[in-house]
Amino acid sequence: MPVAQYLHFDVPRPLNKFFYKYIRAAKSVERLVAGLLKSHIRESDMACRYGGEEFMLILPDATPDGARQRAESIRILISGLDLKYNDQPLGTITASLGVALFPQHAENAESLIHASDEALYEAKAAGRDRVIISKTK
Numbered sequence: 589m590p591v592a593q594y595l596h597f598d599v600p601r602p603l604n605k606f607f608y609k610y611i612r613a614a615k616s617v618e619r620l621v622a623g624l625l626k627s628h629i630r631e632s633d634m635a636c637r638y639g640g641e642e643f644m645l646i647l648p649d650a651t652p653d654g655a656r657q658r659a660e661s662i663r664i665l666i667s668g669l670d671l672k673y674n675d676q677p678l679g680t681i682t683a684s685l686g687v688a689l690f691p692q693h694a695e696n697a698e699s700l701i702h703a704s705d706e707a708l709y710e711a712k713a714a715g716r717d718r719v720i721i722s723k724t725k
Contacts, residue, residue: 589649589650589651589652589689589690589691589692590646590647590648590649590650590689590690590700591645591646591647591648591650591655591687591688591689591690592644592645592646592647592687592688592690592694592700592701592703592704593644593645593646593647593655593658593659593662593685593686593687593704594638594642594643594644594645594685594686594687594701594704594705594707594708595625595642595643595644595645595659595662595683595684595685595708596641596642596643596683596684596685596708596712597617597621597641597642597666597681597682597683598681598682598683598684598712598716598717612673613673613678614641616673617669617671617673617678617681618637618641620669620671621643621666621669622635622637622643624662624665624666624669625643625645625662628658628661628662628665629645629647629658630647632647632648632649633645633646633647633648634646644701644704645658645662650689652689652692652721655687655689655721656687656719656721659685659687659719660719662683662685663682663683663684663685663717663718663719666681666682666683667680667681667682667683667717669681682716682717683717684708684711684712684716684717684718684719684720685707685708685711685718685719685720686703686704686705686706686707686708686709686710686711686719686720686722687704687707687719687720687721687722688700688701688703688704688706688707688721688722688724689721689722692722692725693722693723693724693725694724694725695725699724702724703722703724703725704722706722706724707720707721707722707723707724708720710723
């Protein structure tokens with residue numbers, strides 16, 4: 589079944605100010621996360637940038653348990669990244685992920701993305717650094 593996973597960085601406030609001041613540092617982190625995603629998805633999956641610090645993962649043939657496990661493993665991998673810019677440590681980031689499955693949480697591709705986005709915001713509101721499965725539909 590198709591699954592959408594919406595991922596957003598949880599950047600601590602001091603690091604966030606640094607990112608906005610030094611856009612190249614932010615781009616470096618985004619490239620690092622993009623590489624991590626590419627190396628940890630199946631050939632049939634798709635990872636793409638979907639906004640500022642957001643990525644969308646599309647998993648065409650994932651099971652509900654497989655989707656949750658994949659999201660959790662990606663969340664853990666991101667929190668373990670060694671972030672540096674110009675050989676200066678940047679600290680750590682975490683990630684919140686919202687997961688939605690078709691047809692359980694959505695009727696079409698647009699509502700699938702919307703359901704994963706709502707689950708992402710629920711993860712942020714619940715304290716960040718977590719995976720939330722959609723409760724929509």
